[in-house]
Amino acid sequence: MTDAPPRAELLLDQEVPDGLRRELVAALDALGAPPARVRRTLDHRGAADIPWIVLVSLPLQAFLSGLGAEAVKDAYEAFKGVVRKAARPAEPAPGALGAARPARPLVLRDQATGLDVVLEPDLPAEAYDRLVGLDLTEFAVGPLHYDRALGRWRSVLDEATG
Template sequence: MPTAPNRAELLLSPELPPDVESEWIAVLRENGFEAEAHRQAAHRSPTGLDWLLLLSLPLQAFVAALGSEAMHDLYRGLKDRLRGRDRDVPKPMVLEDSDTGLRIILEADLPPEAFERLFEMNFEDFDSGPLHYDRYRRIWRSELDEAGD
């Protein structure tokens, strides 16, 4: 009996062009995910969270299917499309583990090594997020986890 495909939900900022949605859906489907996309409301949320794209899916399965180089290429392509737009602070992309709720914040100018480290780590090592990449220490970290230690 075949196994059910992993599910992925994509929430996009209204400023992203429509073809970004279709590209991400295609990539997810090519990698074994049943994907669904929605557009974020045009207003800011009361929590102040502001991102280009939120991708919620089983992270370990995503990491195993895609790999760091492909993820970096996808994210770089997303950033390249938005280059030159008037923006104070570039918005990040957010990965969310649909099983645990752990969020990983992909800032606009992450180096390739951040993606390599992301795809090498064990997400079960973290109790809470969000995770941010520490460029100085060259690790992904959760300040909330560290504060609780």
């Protein structure tokens, strides 16, 4: 019996346009992520039920380790741009009632541990630089967020449990 090769899972909110879906798949493919199975959230769920706009589930530590390679620098820059585009709130139609929706992040989920890394659209460059060297074994519980004041990725829940 052989093990199936790892796959990435890409779960998209209904609001994500097809063009952006294609960009996300291409960006992940260019970075060497396993082939992605793409699904969309169910129509009957409300936007308030989903705090993220895109959830990418993959063997995260291997993916992050590969991002540091010189050969993928251009692909990594493209990936950061797609993250910003995906998480940016949609502009309300002119004359539409209601406030603009807040930005919702793209979330990377490690398939092995279930650990989530939250990528907000306005992350500074150093957050991505530190993400490449992130050792997921240092964390027991997520989600991980980038702390701008401390200049590091952290899990508040890990810190709270000691």
